Amino acid sequence: MNLENMYQEIILDHYKHPHGKGLKDDFAAEVHHVNPTCGDEITLRITPNEDGTLTVSYDNQGCSISQASASILFDQLNNVTLEEGTQAVEHLIAMLQRTEEPNEDILGDGVALVGVAQYPARVKCALLSWMAWKDAAIQAIGKGE
Amino acid sequence: MNLENMYQEIILDHYKHPHGKGLKDDFAAEVHHVNPTCGDEITLRITPNEDGTLTVSYDNQGCSISQASASILFDQLNNVTLEEGTQAVEHLIAMLQRTEEPNEDILGDGVALVGVAQYPARVKCALLSWMAWKDAAIQAIGKGE
């Protein structure tokens, strides 16, 4: 099955045992993103730290891809800078549009999301939390200034 | 040419030498009808007489069919009753929809309009003045009551 490219073991693991799920009370910016076609939702919060990194927390509901992707996001983007995180978001988009090869240094387990590129309708699921992160991060930095 | 069925000599005669064209000042009801696709227009006035008949006058602009038809209308419907006139209007409609055979007793020269039935886009031209007459006649009678 082609499907196994999308639903790799590593993705299903993240889905079943999500990392970092749960909202922190303390935050500088909060966003709520939805995928209007299927109703997937995420609430994501960002707190900037002294050293310029951003702490992330989230809560979500949705399909395996959107939940696994959020869990991977937590692994990769918790406590990174806006620049580092933005670079990762852009690489994920490029990978899902097949314009860049998966780079494990940037995405960690996220490279396993490459199978999603075969299913255009699922790309939005994989991107939901990452777009939310970018939105919230920019707001949080903006407020800090 | 098929066309000659529509543009019979008798129609072209009415077109070039219309009967009764020109508005009478004295009237009980006036209507203004237009054919919105081509801009043909008619103003038509009705005055009821003591004996129950209706005197008609009109002014118009339009194609040969609509002008000839108004001229024929003047011949046929000037000084007839609402019932007689309505019967004639209905027969004309039926003839143009090919559901009744032309009846010269009712339509006079109007039977020559039968060729118009072949050209659905022109049926409205032939009916314009007759529909105006019916509208005005009903209004005039209504006011008299």
Added chain:
Amino acid sequence: MAPLDVAKIRADFPIFDRTVRNDRRLVYLDSGATSQKPRQVLDAERNFYEHHNAAVHRGAHQLAEEATDAFEAARATIARFVGAQPDDIVFTKNATEALNLVSYSFLNATIKSARGKALPEGAERFVLAEGDEIVVTEMEHHANLVPWQELCDKTGAVLKWIGLTDDGRLDLSSIDFSERTRVVAFTHQSNLLGTVNDVQAVVAKAHAVNALVVLDACQSVPHMPVDVVELGVDFIAWSGHKMLGPLGIGCLWGKAELLAAMPPFITGGSMIETVHMESSTFAAPPKRFEAGVPMAAQAVGLAAAIDYLNDLGMDNVAEHEHRLTQLALDALSVISGVRIIGPTVAHERGSAVSFVVDGLHPHDVGQILDEHGVAVRVGHHCAWPVCRRYNVPATTRATFYVYNDEADVTALVDGIKAAQRFFGVGE
């Protein structure tokens, strides 16, 4: 009643000649979103373009005459299908535009009236006052909800709604229409729950307070005999593309005296009577509501779809779907971990069967089904409030139509079990 010959029907639909994913047979269970099209419809549309194409109602040449005749003959066919008069059928691009046409009639009449502008005779029926009430239901498609929310936002009218029972029916006991109730807008069949509503019961209560009734018939006209006179409603709206017809055409039917009383919505060419730079006057319905060059080829295609359905017989179509729905409900109810959202019995119910699978998100269920060649829809199906009402984020939905059969129900069941196995849930 004559059972449908599904094999013969499928042979008319070119799309079933293709396979999907890993060379699987196409099991199309998404007709609730849009139906497939038989050769007869595609041929009719193409024939129009190849032989009679011209702008309708606009020319005196032969092609224009032929195009106009074909367009108006299509209108007559469509009208007859729902027991209506041709002049009471307005063509729109889809059902959504048809419903908006009605809601905008209220907006435009209300605004023009407030400014003392000319309105058609009888337009008071469409003039709203602050505090007037518009009633919908909790099972509406967004197309029959958002336009009314917008209308309320713009006029100060108040939106109310009829709630739902736990088993997926309208809670008629929650109805409290009053003299302030001006519009009751509801669906004939829910596209998510499958529920078929008792139209006449609602109409009786609505008309008792003089409210206008707008029926969303998107999921009924394609699937069962519908007669506007029998239903007793004031407007019905539906789409061509869900009933074997082309994309890009919808229909509004309205009572003649109401259409005549409505100010125009979209304005421009062909809907006018006279135009001066200073002001214009408007044609009678249906033209008043059909500004611009219309979708004549699509109307011709839709008429061909109706001929096709008439040949099958709408009673037979309804019976066929009823049987498949019964089968599907029975089969799904014995899969452990599967829960139907909507009535679990086929009585007063259409063929939209929504369900959730414990431990699996609908998107994932849909994906595995797709891998097996089974095309279903997942998500909130443009009826998000229904999902909220039943506490599910989304559902998986199968819908059946004339080209589906028992084997398709089996494929659905097998696919769901495969999804459970793949994700290690269920038994």
Added chain:
Amino acid sequence: MAPLDVAKIRADFPIFDRTVRNDRRLVYLDSGATSQKPRQVLDAERNFYEHHNAAVHRGAHQLAEEATDAFEAARATIARFVGAQPDDIVFTKNATEALNLVSYSFLNATIKSARGKALPEGAERFVLAEGDEIVVTEMEHHANLVPWQELCDKTGAVLKWIGLTDDGRLDLSSIDFSERTRVVAFTHQSNLLGTVNDVQAVVAKAHAVNALVVLDACQSVPHMPVDVVELGVDFIAWSGHKMLGPLGIGCLWGKAELLAAMPPFITGGSMIETVHMESSTFAAPPKRFEAGVPMAAQAVGLAAAIDYLNDLGMDNVAEHEHRLTQLALDALSVISGVRIIGPTVAHERGSAVSFVVDGLHPHDVGQILDEHGVAVRVGHHCAWPVCRRYNVPATTRATFYVYNDEADVTALVDGIKAAQRFFGVGE
């Protein structure tokens, strides 16, 4: 520049295989109303239905993916054709709806603002005050006149217009835009006079007072290279059916920041972000303006039409029409009793050639032409005020496109002379 190979082009259009009336060759001079469709367009549409048909943006199954891809690829092709970004193209049913979409943005923003309701950021640009001015021209098609009349009627804005010179041009000296001028809406090419307007000159004056510019490009996009950036306007609207594409699809292009600032027009499914019974929020453009299942097959057909035109080269198309227009103007001007309504020279002029014949009504001229196989349009061409301006009740209009040639001009001339003979007028 490469001259068009008309014989080769005609072979692509199935309709030219038929004859009209008494077995005459079809001389189709009514492309200004709607164009004929090449096989390539009909094939593309049919291919969509036979292989990829599904509701776009709604399903996770393979057909839905393919349909969505085809629809969005079509949007990209269409955007590229006018130098735009895909997300700034909105699909409508025709140009008329596209123009109404803009006029209703003003209405809806104005009403919502007055009631203190939520509006997109930047929506002030669309909020009108009593006495604000909307400027059109005296040569507008009803589609770019009546919606603005209606908007004024509903908001208290005032309609003004730019007059015309005796030779059929915009009287630019009559322009007096002010800070009250909020919208300037005008046509790129008059569908009756053929006049091509100097868009940049009008834009410069309009933008100087901060007015938004809406361009009716129905008669330009099909006939000449059009680039929205170069034109500098804020919106353009046009139809697919006049440019070899299917009926039932039109396009609106708008500057991204303006589309983003506009409240929705037609509301329902697919244009929302979230929906609760109490209220809803809306998606970003273009989806915000595409409620309901869209005309995907027609979008695919329109993209095929654009591929076809691109293969011919829009410069070549314009040059071809220019040559035929020149020929027609020359030939008509030497028939005694024939008067051109509109510019009599081909400079800054498209291929719509309107004329009157002394002593004959246009309906009768059109009828005789039809008998000779020549399809023209007669009437006011949905531009009634232009007829009034030039004191004619109506005109006969010939329009030329890629499948017309010199022989068609000759047929027109011969037909006019035959009409004069038949009615005994002229020399």
